[in-house]
Amino acid sequence: MTDVLAIIADMCAEGDELDRLVADLPRRDWAAPTPAVGWSIAHQIAHLAWTDEQAIMAATDPAGFGRVVRVAADDPEGFVEAATKASAQRRPPEILDGWRRGRSALAEALRLVEPGTKLPWFGPPMSAASMATARIMETWAHGQDVTDALGVKRPATARLRHVAHIGVRTRDFGFRIRGLEPPAEPFHVALRAPDGDTWTWGPSDAAQRVEGSALDFCLLVVQRRNRRDLDLTSTGPDADKWLDIAQAFAGPPGPGRE
DSSP states (O other), rough: HHHHHHHHHHHHHHHHHHHHTTTTOOOHHHBBBBSSTTTTTHHHHHHHHHHHHHHHHHHOOOOHHHHHHHHHTTOOHHHHHHHHHHHHTTTTHHHHHHHHHHHHHHHHHTTTOOOOBOOOOOSOOBBHHHHHHHHHHHHHHHHHHHHHHHOOOOOOOOTHHHHHHHHHHTTTHHHHHHTOOEEEEEOOOEEEEESSSSSSSSOOOOOOEEEEEHHHHHHHHHHHHOOGOOOOOESSHHHHHHHHHHOOSSSOOOOOOO
């Protein structure tokens, strides 16, 4: 439980950091376009709020969430897009207030999940710890769109380890979602952390390897930067292919960034 609570605390901290960035924005800035085509800053925050609401339902009303999944099954992308656009039509203070209340409610809901319970989701079912990790990843990714829109930089924190971890764990998903057979052997991933430490996954003697900046790896797996712009190297053809298709989020393959 200690690990789960620590991850939930990091989830709250990630949301709080983005909240501080948008809390005092003038209304005109909420309409500013972000790198996600057709999405303003209002869309980004509204999407996070809506997704938190779905996560709360998954944790507290699995049957109700199952009905949502069935409705979304025919057109998952269109379903999410429509929900985001509808939520983004609200006034910025309403969007912000709803997001704040949802973040608080989600943290409490995840704290109350019984150990060993798997929560339903749009992808595979996951534990409370994995759900919190996924929310960190998505909040950080959409937060990157907001910072890019505003032309500001945010400090890289140790919370990036959660994003990197889910990026590594979804290696096979990136292959399968494109109809490709995942590599049979494990990779070694070694990433340079913001504090200069090294985060590693996989056997140290693996033939297939990925190395470089943890921040850049996270930007890659959430598809917020093009691989050619990042400090990442690969050893082996399978690892090289992975860096072209890595995807830490559920859903169909994203278009990536130029």
